[in-house]
Amino acid sequence: MTSSFLSLPTADRFVLANATLPAVAVDGFAAPAKEGLIAADIVVSGGRIEALLPAGTAPADLPSADLQRGMAWPCFVDMHTHLDKGHIWERRPNPTGDFMGALDAVRSDREANWSAADVRARMEFSLKTAYAHGTHLIRTHLDSLAPQHRISFEVFSEVRDAWKDRIALQAVALFPLDAITDEAFFKDLVEVIVAHKGLLGGVTQMWPDLDARLDLLFRTAADNGLDIDLHVDETQDKQVLTLKSIAEAKLRNGFEGAVTVGHCCSLARQDEDVAKATIDLVAEAKIAVVSLPMCNMYLQDRTPGRTPRYRGVTLFKELAAAGVATAVSSDNTRDPFYAYGDLDAVEVFREAVRILHLDHPLDEAARIVTRSPADILGRPDLGRIAVGQTADLVLFSARRWSEFLSRPQADRIVMRNGKGIDRRLPDYRDLDPIVKD
Incomplete structure (x- = not known):
C-alpha cells in the first residue's frame, strides 16, 4: 500500500472501528444520522463484511483499525465513460474547445491512430487509474462506425476478461443514428454487439423521420435481447427534443429492456411546461438519466471571447423528484471532448455537488456515484455496504461533508476483498510511445 492516513490489520478477521458511512449507500443497518451520515463498526472476515455494528460495540478482542470517524464508502460505479477515446489530447487537442471541434478532432485521430494496440494501451491506462481511485464498475461507449466497431469491441472483450477480478466492464456501441438505415452496416454492428455481450447505443438528432429510426432501434434491441444507452440532446438548443421522442418510442414499442440516456442538456433550456411534460414521459417510460456535469460544463455554451451563461447540465433535480433514476459519471477523459479528468469518482462527485447544487441538504448525495448507477446498470450487488457483501470499500480521513468536499482525498485507502490495494x-510517461507528441 502507498502512504495513507491509517494502517489496516493484516488479520483475516478485523474491525474498521468508528467509521462514518453515507446512510444512502448502506443496506440492513440503521443508526442516527446527521446530514445522511451514520456511525458504525465494520467487521470484516474472509474478505467480506461479517457485521455492521453500532460504533464502539465491535468485539474488543479483534484486531482493529480506528478510522476516528473517517468515512467508509462502497467502491464506485462510473456508468458513462469513453475508454476508447481517453488520453489522446496530447496528440489531437481540440483548439476551439467546443463540440464541433471535438467531433472533428476525434474523427481524424480515430482514422489515423485507432489500431487494436493503440486502443488497448489507452484502455489499460484508464482502468489502472480508475482502479487506483476505487472504481469497481465501468460502462464505456465505443465509437462504432465501420471498421472501428470490430476493432474496438474485440479489444474490449479481451480487456474485460483480463480485468474481471478488478473492474466489471460493460460496453455500448456508439454511432450516429443516421447510419441505422444502412442495412448492411447495422446488421453487422448488431452481430458484433451480440457476440461481445454489449448494448445498443447511438446519438440522436432531430431528423424528420426520427420516430421511424427509434422504432427500428427498439425493435432491433427487443429482437436481440439488448438494452439501450443513448447520447441525447447534447446541445443548448431548446428546440431539440429527442428525449421526448425516445420516451414516446419506448412506450409505443412496449420495450421491456433497460434504457439509459446521457446528457439531455437542452432540457434545461426549455420552457417549464415543455420540460415538465418531457420529464413526466421519461418517468412513465422508466428511462434512467445520467448527467455528465464536468464534460457538459466544458463544452456547452462555449463561444470565443464570451463568458458562458449556462452550466450545460440537465434538469437533474427535477428528474429525480419525478422518480427518474439518476446518476452522474465521468464521461470523457483527456480527449477532445474534455481536456481533463482522471476517472476519479470522488472528483466527479465533488464537482457534481457544486455544479448541480446537490447540497443543502447532502443527505442522499452519495447515491449518485454508488447505489444509483449500480442499480441502473443492473448490478444491485455493487455500490452499497451490507452484511455478506465483499469488503470492497474506500476509506477516507474526512469525517464530515465539509472535509470530504474541500480536498481531493488523495490519502484514501481502497480496499478490495478486505485488503488494501496499491x-x-x-505514469503519463507510459503513454509516450503512442502519444507521439
Whole structure:
C-alpha cells in the first residue's frame, strides 16, 4: 500500500472501528444520522463484511483499525465513460474547445491512430487509474462506425476478461443514428454487439423521420435481447427534443429492456411546461438519466471571447423528484471532448455537488456515484455496504461533508476483498510511445 492516513490489520478477521458511512449507500443497518451520515463498526472476515455494528460495540478482542470517524464508502460505479477515446489530447487537442471541434478532432485521430494496440494501451491506462481511485464498475461507449466497431469491441472483450477480478466492464456501441438505415452496416454492428455481450447505443438528432429510426432501434434491441444507452440532446438548443421522442418510442414499442440516456442538456433550456411534460414521459417510460456535469460544463455554451451563461447540465433535480433514476459519471477523459479528468469518482462527485447544487441538504448525495448507477446498470450487488457483501470499500480521513468536499482525498485507502490495494497511479510517461507528441 502507498502512504495513507491509517494502517489496516493484516488479520483475516478485523474491525474498521468508528467509521462514518453515507446512510444512502448502506443496506440492513440503521443508526442516527446527521446530514445522511451514520456511525458504525465494520467487521470484516474472509474478505467480506461479517457485521455492521453500532460504533464502539465491535468485539474488543479483534484486531482493529480506528478510522476516528473517517468515512467508509462502497467502491464506485462510473456508468458513462469513453475508454476508447481517453488520453489522446496530447496528440489531437481540440483548439476551439467546443463540440464541433471535438467531433472533428476525434474523427481524424480515430482514422489515423485507432489500431487494436493503440486502443488497448489507452484502455489499460484508464482502468489502472480508475482502479487506483476505487472504481469497481465501468460502462464505456465505443465509437462504432465501420471498421472501428470490430476493432474496438474485440479489444474490449479481451480487456474485460483480463480485468474481471478488478473492474466489471460493460460496453455500448456508439454511432450516429443516421447510419441505422444502412442495412448492411447495422446488421453487422448488431452481430458484433451480440457476440461481445454489449448494448445498443447511438446519438440522436432531430431528423424528420426520427420516430421511424427509434422504432427500428427498439425493435432491433427487443429482437436481440439488448438494452439501450443513448447520447441525447447534447446541445443548448431548446428546440431539440429527442428525449421526448425516445420516451414516446419506448412506450409505443412496449420495450421491456433497460434504457439509459446521457446528457439531455437542452432540457434545461426549455420552457417549464415543455420540460415538465418531457420529464413526466421519461418517468412513465422508466428511462434512467445520467448527467455528465464536468464534460457538459466544458463544452456547452462555449463561444470565443464570451463568458458562458449556462452550466450545460440537465434538469437533474427535477428528474429525480419525478422518480427518474439518476446518476452522474465521468464521461470523457483527456480527449477532445474534455481536456481533463482522471476517472476519479470522488472528483466527479465533488464537482457534481457544486455544479448541480446537490447540497443543502447532502443527505442522499452519495447515491449518485454508488447505489444509483449500480442499480441502473443492473448490478444491485455493487455500490452499497451490507452484511455478506465483499469488503470492497474506500476509506477516507474526512469525517464530515465539509472535509470530504474541500480536498481531493488523495490519502484514501481502497480496499478490495478486505485488503488494501496499491494505489499508485500509472505514469503519463507510459503513454509516450503512442502519444507521439
